[in-house]
Amino acid sequence: MNWVIFAPIAAVASIFFGGYLFYKVYQSPTGSEKAARVSRAISEGANAYLKTLYLALVVVAAILSVVLIFLFGVETAVAYVFGAVCSGLAGYFGMQVALMANAKTATAAEGGLTKAFPVAFNAGGVMGMAVVGMAVLGMSVIYLIFEDPQIVLGFSFGASSLALLAKAGGGIYTKTADIGADLVGKVELNLPEDDPRNPAVIADNVGDNVGDVAGMGADIFDSYVASVVAVMILGAALHSRHPETYGIIYVTLPILFAALGIPASIVGVFFVRTGEGQNPTRALNMGTYATCVVFALLSLGIVLLLGINIAVFWCTIAGLIAGVTIGMTTDHYTSIDQKAVKLTAEASQTGAAINILTGFSYGLMSIVPPIIGIAAATLVSYFVSEGMGMDGLYGISVSAVGMLSITGMIVSSDAYGPIVDNAQGVAEMAGMDPDVIQVCAQMDAAGNTAKAITKGFAIGAAGLTVLALFAAYAETVGLPSLDLLHPIVIAGVFLGAMMPPVFSAMTILSVGKNAFKMIEEIRRQVREIPGLLDGTADPDYASCVRIASQGALWELVGPGLLAFVAPLAVGFLLGPAALGGFLGGSIFVGVIFALFMANAGGLWDNAKKYIEDGHLGGTGSEEHKAAVIGDTVGDPFKDTAGPSINTLITVMSLIATVFAPVIARHALPTVFGWF
Amino acid sequence: MNWVIFAPIAAVASIFFGGYLFYKVYQSPTGSEKAARVSRAISEGANAYLKTLYLALVVVAAILSVVLIFLFGVETAVAYVFGAVCSGLAGYFGMQVALMANAKTATAAEGGLTKAFPVAFNAGGVMGMAVVGMAVLGMSVIYLIFEDPQIVLGFSFGASSLALLAKAGGGIYTKTADIGADLVGKVELNLPEDDPRNPAVIADNVGDNVGDVAGMGADIFDSYVASVVAVMILGAALHSRHPETYGIIYVTLPILFAALGIPASIVGVFFVRTGEGQNPTRALNMGTYATCVVFALLSLGIVLLLGINIAVFWCTIAGLIAGVTIGMTTDHYTSIDQKAVKLTAEASQTGAAINILTGFSYGLMSIVPPIIGIAAATLVSYFVSEGMGMDGLYGISVSAVGMLSITGMIVSSDAYGPIVDNAQGVAEMAGMDPDVIQVCAQMDAAGNTAKAITKGFAIGAAGLTVLALFAAYAETVGLPSLDLLHPIVIAGVFLGAMMPPVFSAMTILSVGKNAFKMIEEIRRQVREIPGLLDGTADPDYASCVRIASQGALWELVGPGLLAFVAPLAVGFLLGPAALGGFLGGSIFVGVIFALFMANAGGLWDNAKKYIEDGHLGGTGSEEHKAAVIGDTVGDPFKDTAGPSINTLITVMSLIATVFAPVIARHALPTVFGWF
Secondary structure (H helix, E strand, O other): OOHHHHHHHHHHHHHHHHHHHHHHHHHOOOOOHHHHHHHHHHHHHHHHHHHHHHHHHHHHHHHHHHHHHHHHOHHHHHHHHHHHHHHHHHHHHHHHHHHHHHHHHHHHHHHOHHHHHHHHHHHHHHHHHHHHHHHHHHHHHHHHHHOOHHHHHHHHHHHHHHHHHHHHHHHHHHHHHHHHHHHHHHHHOOOOOOOOOOOOHHHHHHHHHHHHHHHHHHHHHHHHHHHHHHHHHHHHHHHHHOOOOOOOHHHHHHHHHHHHHHHHHHHHHHHOOOOOOOOHHHHHHHHHHHHHHHHHHHHHHHHHHHOOOOHHHHHHHHHHHHHHHHHHHHHHHHOOOOHHHHHHHHHHHHOHHHHHHHHHHHHHHOOHHHHHHHHHHHHHHHHHHHHOOOOHHHHHHHHHHHHHOOHHHHHHHHHHHHHHHHHHHHHHHOOOOHHHHHHHHHHHHHHHHHHHHHHHHHHHHHHHHHHHHHHHHHHHHOOOOOEOOOHHHHHHHHHHHHHHHHHHHHHHHHHHHHHHHHHHHHHHHHHHOOOOOOOOOOOOHHHHHHHHHHHHHHHHHHHHHHHHHHHHHHHHHHOHHHHHHHHHHHHHHHHHHHHHHHHHHHHHHHHHHHHHOOHHHOOOOHHHHHHHHHHHHHHHHHHHHHHHHHHHHHHHHHHHHHHHHHHHHHOHHHHHOOO | OOHHHHHHHHHHHHHHHHHHHHHHHHHOOOOOHHHHHHHHHHHHHHHHHHHHHHHHHHHHHHHHHHHHHHHHOHHHHHHHHHHHHHHHHHHHHHHHHHHHHHHHHHHHHHHOHHHHHHHHHHHHHHHHHHHHHHHHHHHHHHHHHHOOHHHHHHHHHHHHHHHHHHHHHHHHHHHHHHHHHHHHHHHHOOOOOOOOOOOOHHHHHHHHHHHHHHHHHHHHHHHHHHHHHHHHHHHHHHHHHOOOOOOOHHHHHHHHHHHHHHHHHHHHHHHOOOOOOOOHHHHHHHHHHHHHHHHHHHHHHHHHHHOOOOHHHHHHHHHHHHHHHHHHHHHHHHOOOOHHHHHHHHHHHHOHHHHHHHHHHHHHHOOHHHHHHHHHHHHHHHHHHHHOOOOHHHHHHHHHHHHHOOHHHHHHHHHHHHHHHHHHHHHHHOOOOHHHHHHHHHHHHHHHHHHHHHHHHHHHHHHHHHHHHHHHHHHHHOOOOOEOOOHHHHHHHHHHHHHHHHHHHHHHHHHHHHHHHHHHHHHHHHHHOOOOOOOOOOOOHHHHHHHHHHHHHHHHHHHHHHHHHHHHHHHHHHOHHHHHHHHHHHHHHHHHHHHHHHHHHHHHHHHHHHHHOOHHHOOOOHHHHHHHHHHHHHHHHHHHHHHHHHHHHHHHHHHHHHHHHHHHHHOHHHHHOOO
8 A cells, every 4th residue: 555645635634724724813803004004014025025036046946957857857857846836835825924924913912912822823833834735745746656766856956946045045134134224223323123213124024034934944844855855765775675674665654754744743733822921932842842742653653553663763753852952952052041141141241252252152062962962863863773673874864854753843833933023023113002012022032932942953953864865865876985084085075064164154244245235225214314213204115125135136146056066066076975075074064053153143142132131231231232243243143144054055965966876977087087 | 224313313403503593582682671671571471371381281291191101001101291391392492582582672673674573583483493303303212212103102192282281271371361451451441552551461461472482382393293193103004014115214204304394494594584674474485485495305305315105205295385375375364455354344334243244254264275275285195196106195194294394484483473572562561662663563463474374374284184193093993994974973073073163162261251350350450559540550460460370271171171081982982983083073173163263363353453554444433443342252263262273183183093092992882892
């Protein structure tokens, strides 16, 4: 019996459940005309950006499709385009609901937390369900039609191409607007956050949606699909070598596991409930734990039912535990009531430099628990598998799928963050009651924690996934081993290790450059529009939206090209072993940089919030000014460079794996028989 | 004929030449009583610190000696202690001359650049000659007595232990004092640099000597010896396997090459001359080029004379070219008249945050040319060697020796930097003529460039050296290959990759913590000593010196333990392959972090200087304040964490290689037969 057929059914269920959540959000009233107007302005900006982004993607996809048709035939190209479309659709619908929900959440907040929280969380849930639904649907349909993991790899590559553009572009967009709005608005003009007189305020809120909703959704979609594909490739290799031990089920298993994650996430969503005066973070965590438990039970059931090696179950559990641990430790280093944040805030007493040095250092320290988590998950999965008579590398890649199985729930909590952030913005701009703003702020604090945990989870998952892809690459290109003592591998590792820092530098410089333009534009408006600061004249929001949008897309060209060209150049010029080293180097350094940047950024942000909560002189003190500088440094760390590194290492691993057959045959060293 | 006998002769010549340079410095007059007094205060502070540091070293060395005697017998322990003593003596004498020369240089500056430059450069030359002299003497004597590379490895380990303490401790010391002096002195009290009313001014000048003279000398001594030892170990393995192809000369060759570097450096020193109105940087570069050319000729001669494989010569050249290239590109990213520095300075217009983000990004970009240089040197040496019938890994390690052969000249230029920096301090504090201060400032600018080039060179050399040690470790522990696809290696790489960031974080946090105490003390003195700011009462310099000194030594405990314990823990718990991966991970990430931190720090420093030169509003403008924050962030990057990473990766590689035989036998996985 072909069990894969259950995957599209679960996927459709997921999409229907997303539709149900959408309906619940839709029913909630939008509220006053003023709130609706603000929400509309954000929507227009976000949609205009997404339109241009998808247009840029069409160009990239068209070029790559031609290359893929030429090299691998039409099937792979079709799967590639389908992957990009599925991920794009999930991001598009998810963002529409988020855009719709901001004003509705703010309005619901008039009835307190119990009313507002479900609106925001259900809207996030639409994104979560759309991501897993579209991903599982796409992969299973492609597999059912072609029955070839290499074609599913094309699907994954399509999703990854979109993710790179969406995440890096969204990251540049959101921080251009945020830094511009903060530096002029808060520091020069002394306006509060989300003040409607700030010309960049709409761009700032648009940024939350395109970066944190659409971008993060595409990023996790990408890891999710890639982890499944890596297992399929390794499974197919095992199946062809030892068909008696490894049945075809070892190829389709990861799709089944992904499908099982859907009911688990739906159950998890129902566990997320909060009452008046309760902490929304607890509600979100409860949902995550419930999803984990349900998924663990389901996976144990399916493993027993199908009679496959029980090691699969233990690897899944190892991945799940590692994922949750990484999320928790992220929380420890970035949470406002922990030592690292407090010490960083206290360092502001001797100025911005020591604040930055302290946050930088704790950010570096924060990589220890997640890296030990990833290493432990790797070792445990490997040795448990080998001990139980299953291939160890297959076990490692199953643990990545295990970690990512709860994606539906994770994306739901994550998308909740920018929605409540926007809701607060709408409430401020629409001049709502201070009580309402207070409810929104409370939800927003929980959203920040959820975002930090999700980011840690996403990086950990990407780390395990790229390790699985690394093995899949070696399998596809035909490398039985990769000797780290060989100079060609060493050179490859050095070159690969360079990529995450260089990519980070490019995206951060882009933010700096665009923020500079944004600041000039805000200053110009303040100078040239009479009555802007008294609130008697409206600023020109659209021109700020345009600067953020155009800047983000133009600045994508460099890092995007680098990500696509570098692995191919290394592969064709230095050969498959060098490319293997290159992937390894990019993974090790990439995970470190991604974790460090995400955590340091979150830490500086919360150190500032700690002071704003009234400690060390509070808002407006010298300490606060120092902490604002730290926060601004951290902004592109945590929302631009850090999270984009995930997609960078995934997309490079996928490129290497997709092109592996061609590289194996046509690399210069192979052709000339050099080494 | 045993050619090694020429090595101690060259070493003694080097020491005599150092004595000659010392005599020339000694003859130069110290000048006014006031200048002598300032110089004496710096000397006292530096010597007090060095005494405590060496005392700490005695404790570490005693413990490790017992361990070494127990595990490997008395010979290794003796070599270990001898290594630490030789490096310590070189550092001690070099620093004494530097301390003596600061006032003499300032006084000579009354006669202009032509008078002052030779005093400072000759004093630096004493350090250069002491380092290569003591290193070659020590290694050759140990080898002549025991004729066993494994015992020379003990010597190298001793030098490395000292280097770790001297470099990290000196780095913490110098930046504690510098940041403390700047943040209160310049920012709060508006005092100029090196103002005698600043209580931390003596500590700041002491820091230059203990960090940049003694620390850097120990660091390069360490790499220099380690590169020679790595070649000896690989050569001995080749000799025992194929004695017909690889004669015993392949074991002793690196000592000979190091010895040849001595006459080359002496010639180079004579090429360093400058006239009035000329740029001292040019003079220093001329010396380096001359040394390279002479060394290339000498090495070609000896290769032909001894009839060994000509590939050795080409590998040497590859190393030399890579070293010089790395130095030059460092200059490109940190030099005051280049794009990166100017753009970072301009970014200060939108505040400190964008200045920091820009400098951070260019710092990350700056790793590209050196890493390509290291990768190219590795590949070229390997393939040239293999193509000419010589072992490729041996070729790579020879290129590291080639790169380090010009150490005498490099250390001379490098030590010149802090001497002129101190001279300027003495001139300011002794109230000398503005013309004199101007001459000192001119020499100091050249010193900054020299320091930046040396730092790039030191990191590149350490990179190649640790790659050679990496091969030597694998050889000693008996690993024929190291499969990057094996999870135990992957776990090792992840753990090793974590080390440089964590070590950096620990040292930076130490600086932050100590600077905080220093700032408190300066503020206390300003508050409690009446007349301090009018210049009618002297500050209590000694208490600031004490804070820097004690803080630095206490803070060494954590990072020092980490460096010694982590590789042993990984080796014994996870086995030799994991430790191999661990070394690999620490090398790749270590080189990236070291380059990034050194260059970013230099860049921020010069961006500040660019503004102080009158651009963008000049000193005192908002742009300047922003750039000062960037400079302060960069201080521990470039002078504490960055350069200490060199010694960290060298000492960890040496520990692994020294303990390799024990680990191979007694690691848990070996004992229990796990994997």
